[in-house]
Amino acid sequence: MSAQLLSGKEVAAIVRDEVAHRVAALADRGRSVGLATVMVGEDPASEIYVRSKHRAAERAGMLSFDHQLPADAGQEQVERLVESLNRDPQVDGIIVQLPLPSGLDGNRAVACIDPAKDADGLHPYNLGLLALERGYLRPATPSGIMRIMQHYGIETAGRLALIIGRSLLVGKPMALLLGAKGVDATVVQAHSRTQQLDDLIAKADILVAAIGKPRFIHGSQIKRGAVVIDVGINRTKEGLVGDVDFDSAVEVAGAITPVPGGVGVMTVASLLANTVTAAELAFAG
Amino acid sequence: MSAQLLSGKEVAAIVRDEVAHRVAALADRGRSVGLATVMVGEDPASEIYVRSKHRAAERAGMLSFDHQLPADAGQEQVERLVESLNRDPQVDGIIVQLPLPSGLDGNRAVACIDPAKDADGLHPYNLGLLALERGYLRPATPSGIMRIMQHYGIETAGRLALIIGRSLLVGKPMALLLGAKGVDATVVQAHSRTQQLDDLIAKADILVAAIGKPRFIHGSQIKRGAVVIDVGINRTKEGLVGDVDFDSAVEVAGAITPVPGGVGVMTVASLLANTVTAAELAFAG
Numbered sequence: 001m002s003a004q005l006l007s008g009k010e011v012a013a014i015v016r017d018e019v020a021h022r023v024a025a026l027a028d029r030g031r032s033v034g035l036a037t038v039m040v041g042e043d044p045a046s047e048i049y050v051r052s053k054h055r056a057a058e059r060a061g062m063l064s065f066d067h068q069l070p071a072d073a074g075q076e077q078v079e080r081l082v083e084s085l086n087r088d089p090q091v092d093g094i095i096v097q098l099p100l101p102s103g104l105d106g107n108r109a110v111a112c113i114d115p116a117k118d119a120d121g122l123h124p125y126n127l128g129l130l131a132l133e134r135g136y137l138r139p140a141t142p143s144g145i146m147r148i149m150q151h152y153g154i155e156t157a158g159r160l161a162l163i164i165g166r167s168l169l170v171g172k173p174m175a176l177l178l179g180a181k182g183v184d185a186t187v188v189q190a191h192s193r194t195q196q197l198d199d200l201i202a203k204a205d206i207l208v209a210a211i212g213k214p215r216f217i218h219g220s221q222i223k224r225g226a227v228v229i230d231v232g233i234n235r236t237k238e239g240l241v242g243d244v245d246f247d248s249a250v251e252v253a254g255a256i257t258p259v260p261g262g263v264g265v266m267t268v269a270s271l272l273a274n275t276v277t278a279a280e281l282a283f284a285g
Numbered sequence: 286m287s288a289q290l291l292s293g294k295e296v297a298a299i300v301r302d303e304v305a306h307r308v309a310a311l312a313d314r315g316r317s318v319g320l321a322t323v324m325v326g327e328d329p330a331s332e333i334y335v336r337s338k339h340r341a342a343e344r345a346g347m348l349s350f351d352h353q354l355p356a357d358a359g360q361e362q363v364e365r366l367v368e369s370l371n372r373d374p375q376v377d378g379i380i381v382q383l384p385l386p387s388g389l390d391g392n393r394a395v396a397c398i399d400p401a402k403d404a405d406g407l408h409p410y411n412l413g414l415l416a417l418e419r420g421y422l423r424p425a426t427p428s429g430i431m432r433i434m435q436h437y438g439i440e441t442a443g444r445l446a447l448i449i450g451r452s453l454l455v456g457k458p459m460a461l462l463l464g465a466k467g468v469d470a471t472v473v474q475a476h477s478r479t480q481q482l483d484d485l486i487a488k489a490d491i492l493v494a495a496i497g498k499p500r501f502i503h504g505s506q507i508k509r510g511a512v513v514i515d516v517g518i519n520r521t522k523e524g525l526v527g528d529v530d531f532d533s534a535v536e537v538a539g540a541i542t543p544v545p546g547g548v549g550v551m552t553v554a555s556l557l558a559n560t561v562t563a564a565e566l567a568f569a570g
């Protein structure tokens with residue numbers, strides 16, 4: 001039997017729709033919602049991401065502000081720009097597009113964002129609130145994954161959730177979200193130094209692959225009926241593929257996210273949701 | 286064969302000694318170090334803890350400031366006091382003794398502490414830095430456990446570390462510390478909703494028990510040679526006992542922390558270390 005498809009595309013459309021309604025509701029009360037991006041230097045991949053964020057923001061009825069700094073901009077110049085956006089009442093969400101050119105400190109730039117305008121949910125204060133289970137602006141990709149699981153009614157309580165990868169953007173916040181009260185998965189965080197990974201994969205009821213290696217996990221390794229969340233977006237000669245070998249995994253898993261059309265498309269939708277949440281809170285005062 | 290004893294008492298004495306030297310070095314340059322506690326209402330257990338913190342601070346050569354508010358103090362009164370301590374140049378570390386009387390919000394009070402004076406390392410900003418692996422003021426108990434493990438040369442890389450408990454004070458920050466780069470354990474975070482706990486305990490190379498149930502884990506459940514860190518401090522008719530049945534575990538484990546004299550004594554030493562770190566950073570400007 002073939003696994004249920006967890007369509008990020010479908011859920012993202014719902015989220016974008018919700019966001020558009022919330023933006024319209026604020027507009028009715030005379031309040032605009034604005035998303036600002038900060039990009040330093042030229043990077044083709046980053047430019048594509050940034051453009052897609054602006055397009056999505058505009059489709060949702062938001063204002064969007066595109067700030068470009070030259071590749072040789074200094075740290076101080078980046079931070080001054082962020083601080084001016086912190087003060088700008090038209091800006092509700094700020095994104096510093098990472099990675100910054102070498103020589104610049106992306107972490108420090110992100111830490112300059114007003115936590116109340118942190119569209120990516122990556123400011124230390126918001127990550128701390130996440131650990132405290134009080135976060136409201138959450139890292140976009142893990143937050144999108146949680147939304148997919150909720151949409152499809154995936155049970156999590158007491159189940160063994162293996163997260164492969166411990167990045168700040170995905171692995172670590174994912175562990176906090178899946179292990180939080182009310183979600184209640186038993187979370188295992190694995191990484192490149194993990195021994196006995198095969199054994200852990202074979203036992204996982206929920207498998208989140210955030211490794212960055214094309215088709216690293218084969219269906220034969222996966223527990224029958226497992227929920228497979230594939231965060232990988234690897235460019236290969238055959239096109240975009242995930243960290244999981246989809247064709248073999250779909251025969252074993254109970255449910256699986258495809259690549260593309262799975263987790264990836266949720267990320268932009270999630271950061272739009274963060275931005276309108278920030279605007280609503282600012283508007284409520 | 287009997288397990289190696291991991292003596293928190295011994296390591297805490299070393300830490301306290303280091304702290305006293307660092308305090309003395311600052312004193313030589315005309316800089317005092319001060320620890321302030323905020324306690325609301327009367328709670329015999331909390332009073333004992335607070336007294337022991339002041340005693341330890343004074344022995345390390347610090348100034349210590351004891352602030353008591355009546356049980357009927359309002360949230361605003363607590364926060365005003367914290368903010369006045371934030372501004373007080375003699376105060377380097379601030380502790381809001383938890384739990385606060387019902388009706389008061391301990392989380393909010395802690396979030397009022399200047400993150401740079403957060404002796405307990407529980408401010409959201411510092412927890413976020415911990416997730417980012419850039420934390421310098423870390424939650425006291427997990428930080429004490431890491432110090433014990435370092436002292437005894439416990440290997441962590443690639444080993445399976447099971448943390449039972451997901452409290453903000455112990456379980457969650459412990460997971461972040463054990464899974465960080467350079468420490469590199471594969472971390473499993475279990476809790477009351479976890480299924481197959483026995484199976485996980487049997488596999489764990491490192492077992493951190495932060496459950497709060499006397500002798501919940503018996504030696505027969507533990508993997509031979511495992512490192513057992515017992516965070517439990519349970520008052521029973523026979524005195525203080527841990528979450529692990531020491532007498533049976535000591536025969537199976539490779540190394541084990543006793544109760545008392547294990548993890549518990551590290552907590553105060555760790556928060557003194559945080560306080561002098563805060564003072565050094567403030568002094569360095």
